[in-house]
Amino acid sequence: MSAVNPSGWRPKQGAAAPGQPSETASGDRGLSLEEPLIFELAAPGDFGAKCGVDFDEPDTDPSPSLARFLRKAPPALPGLTEPETVRHYTRLSRQNYAIDLGPFPLGSCTMKHNPRLNEKMARLPGFADIHPLQPHATVRGAYEAMAQLADWLTRLTGMATVALTPKAGAHGELCGLLCIRAAQVAKGDARSVVLVPESAHGTNPATAAFAGYRVENIPATADGRVDLAALKARLGPDVAGVMITNPNTCGLFEREMKAISDAVHAAGGYVYCDGANFNAIVGKVRPGDLGIDAMHINLHKTFSTPHGGGGPGSGPVVLSAALAPFAPLPFVTRQADGSVRLIEEADAPADHPQTFGRMCAFHGQMGMYTRALTYILSHGADGLRQVAEDAVLNANYVLRSLDDVLDAPFAASGPCMHEALFSDAGLAEGFTTLDIAKGLIDEGFHPMTVYFPLVVHGAMLVEPTETESKAGLDRFIASMRSLAARAKTGDELLKSAPHFAPRRRLDETQAARRPVLAWRGDVAASD
Numbered sequence: 202m203s204a205v206n207p208s209g210w211r212p213k214q215g216a217a218a219p220g221q222p223s224e225t226a227s228g229d230r231g232l233s234l235e236e237p238l239i240f241e242l243a244a245p246g247d248f249g250a251k252c253g254v255d256f257d258e259p260d261t262d263p264s265p266s267l268a269r270f271l272r273k274a275p276p277a278l279p280g281l282t283e284p285e286t287v288r289h290y291t292r293l294s295r296q297n298y299a300i301d302l303g304p305f306p307l308g309s310c311t312m313k314h315n316p317r318l319n320e321k322m323a324r325l326p327g328f329a330d331i332h333p334l335q336p337h338a339t340v341r342g343a344y345e346a347m348a349q350l351a352d353w354l355t356r357l358t359g360m361a362t363v364a365l366t367p368k369a370g371a372h373g374e375l376c377g378l379l380c381i382r383a384a385q386v387a388k389g390d391a392r393s394v395v396l397v398p399e400s401a402h403g404t405n406p407a408t409a410a411f412a413g414y415r416v417e418n419i420p421a422t423a424d425g426r427v428d429l430a431a432l433k434a435r436l437g438p439d440v441a442g443v444m445i446t447n448p449n450t451c452g453l454f455e456r457e458m459k460a461i462s463d464a465v466h467a468a469g470g471y472v473y474c475d476g477a478n479f480n481a482i483v484g485k486v487r488p489g490d491l492g493i494d495a496m497h498i499n500l501h502k503t504f505s506t507p508h509g510g511g512g513p514g515s516g517p518v519v520l521s522a523a524l525a526p527f528a529p530l531p532f533v534t535r536q537a538d539g540s541v542r543l544i545e546e547a548d549a550p551a552d553h554p555q556t557f558g559r560m561c562a563f564h565g566q567m568g569m570y571t572r573a574l575t576y577i578l579s580h581g582a583d584g585l586r587q588v589a590e591d592a593v594l595n596a597n598y599v600l601r602s603l604d605d606v607l608d609a610p611f612a613a614s615g616p617c618m619h620e621a622l623f624s625d626a627g628l629a630e631g632f633t634t635l636d637i638a639k640g641l642i643d644e645g646f647h648p649m650t651v652y653f654p655l656v657v658h659g660a661m662l663v664e665p666t667e668t669e670s671k672a673g674l675d676r677f678i679a680s681m682r683s684l685a686a687r688a689k690t691g692d693e694l695l696k697s698a699p700h701f702a703p704r705r706r707l708d709e710t711q712a713a714r715r716p717v718l719a720w721r722g723d724v725a726a727s728d
């Protein structure tokens with residue numbers, strides 16, 4: 202493999218030398234740039250001596266009402282020329298890892314390529330330059346796009362309706378639970394407990410608690426799935442419902458989903474499905490057929506709209522016929538003559554009397570709807586089925602290419618879905634999952650998801666998605682094999698990786714608990 206590398210570093214043949222990236226490292230060493238703060242490039246006092254823009258002195262006095270806002274001293278800005286400023290920010294941008302630079306093997310988060318066609322469509326002025334308070338007659342195309350997206354989402358999931366407005370997956374979870382609460386209150390049967398499996402994404406228990414429910418855990422079986430017997434044993438008149446991720450966060454399909462739904466329904470509860478992993482089953486399985494009552498779809502995962510730093514997200518919630526009457530406002534609905542109508546607050550008493558309210562002020566993320574609809578239309582139903590098949594194929598390729606060098610806890614029980622799960626079992630004494638994750642940075646890859654799901658010790662969760670090529674997967678696999686070998690033979694240099702990033706290992710607890718986000722001149726950062 203020839204690695205073209207602008208910095209002149211040449212890969213070695215065979216296993217990596219200690220502390221060196223493997224021969225398959227992506228060569229992306231742009232991260233090794235060091236960049237001072239802009240205030241360190243030029244102290245604030247320099248402002249005026251050197252400045253990117255020249256403003257004329259105003260020749261009229263400001264009106265008396267504005268005069269009190271006049272600056273009494275120049276702003277404390279660094280004095281830099283325009284090229285110095287542009288280069289500073291461009292160098293900073295090169296310290297960012299992005300999906301456009303290399304793969305993001307994060308499990309659960311589904312970071313896939315964002316097709317440029319989606320961006321082009323989202324920027325059409327008829328979608329991008331409209332305002333939610335514009336007269337309806339002037340935005341019919343946008344409503345039509347929303348209605349088409351809604352048609353696709355309900356058809357792909359086999360559900361009665363969809364609430365498009367939630368702004369992300371977790372917001373969709375809240376929307377689903379508020380529908381469940383409204384449905385139970387309408388029956389005079391308000392309930393207090395939501396059951397969540399051990400392997401759930403952290404947002405599930407957080408959402409249930411936020412919505413005012415008491416959260417109780419359901420254990421997992423040895424093969425990484427929900428323990429149906431334990432679930433059945435806990436069901437009762439206080440249980441509002443369950444929140445189950447399917448495929449689950451161990452990368453496994455919950456085969457007993459229908460039995461779970463039937464048991465929950467028989468006990469008067471509802472089934473919330475966390476649909477963040479829908480890309481593994483889209484076009485193959487319809488959640489509505491599994492008895493699910495509410496499920497969010499992360500448009501920014503399954504349907505390729507940007508997320509992470511590139512957001513915003515969008516988390517439409519598909520709803521069963523039982524929950525549809527409680528869906529939030531506003532929404533678009535297709536009428537008998539094919540035209541699209543927007544149902545808003547004023548219409549609701551007549552047309553949608555049981556709505557629980559709103560998730561947000563307006564119609565949700567139009568840009569995400571346009572991108573997701575573009576992705577859907579450019580694939581079609583067959584193409585979407587292939588998305589799921591390729592995502593699952595890629596994950597199994599990663600799983601089977603690494604399960605001889607890394608422990609793969611559920612690999613013996615069959616293929617995985619869209620993500621491959623490994624553990625730290627078998628690494629040399631003192632070596633951990635974190636060492637492999639940090640080593641991946643030196644290899645030029647974003648680390649995988651680590652220490653999640655919690656049910657697996659030292660978990661490493663890898664989701665390649667369908668948008669990585671086989672050649673790209675082979676490079677990632679070779680880097681992982683090299684790292685696994687180093688972690689098993691006790692290569693001490695791996696313990697201080699990354700060596701080719703601007704920083705070594707950070708104090709992640711302090712970084713999360715006491716982030717220092719502002720430059721404060723000569724005030725010590727710790728004050």
Ligand SMILES: *Cc1c(COP(=O)(O)O)cnc(C)c1O
Pocket residue numbers: 309310369370371372402404405446450475477478499514515516
């Ligand atoms: C990403 C994710 C969520 C949360 O979605 P957001 O859009 O980030 O709020 C919930 N559950 C699972 C399994 C996820 O992967």
